[in-house]
Amino acid sequence: MARYLISFDDGAMNFPEEELPEVAEASHxxxxxAQDAAVWVFGGGLERQQASVVATDxxxxxxxxxxxxxxxxxxxxxxxxxxxxxxxxxxxxxxxxRCAQEVREIMPDPTV
Numbered sequence: 489m490a491r492y493l494i495s496f497d498d499g500a501m502n503f504p505e506e507e508l509p510e511v512a513e514a515s516h517x518x519x520x521x522a523q524d525a526a527v528w529v530f531g532g533g534l535e536r537q538q539a540s541v542v543a544t545d546x547x548x549x550x551x552x553x554x555x556x557x558x559x560x561x562x563x564x565x566x567x568x569x570x571x572x573x574x575x576x577x578x579x580x581x582x583x584x585x586r587c588a589q590e591v592r593e594i595m596p597d598p599t600v
Contacts, residue, residue, distance in 0.1 A: 498561030
C-alpha cells in the first residue's frame with residue numbers, strides 16, 4: 489500500500505456560496521466512503537489565513553512568499569494499493585468538491 493496526498497488550491501472552490509451545504513455533504517459522503525473502504529488516513533480543509541514560515545534557525549516570518557501563486561486549501565491522505573486507485577479517489581473528491589485535485593505519492597518511511 490502507498491499513501492497519497494490529494495489536495496486543491498485555496499480559491500479553487502468557486503461555486504456560489506449558497507451551494508456550500510450541498511458541497512459539504514457530498515464531500516463528507518466521499519470521506520465516509522473512503523473510511524468504509526479502509527483507505528482514509530486523514531484530511532480536511534484549511535482556514536483562509538496567512539501562513540507562518542519557520543526558518544531552520546527558528547525565525548518566524550509571514551508567508552507564503554510573494555512569488556507563491558497557489559496556497560493549499562484542503563487535503564486528503566489515503567492509503568491505497570496503486571496510483572490508479574488514488575486517481576479514482578481523487579476523481580470522487582473532485583466531483584464532490586467541484587474543483588480539480590492534485591495527486592502526489594507520499595514517500596514511504598524506510599524505518600517502517
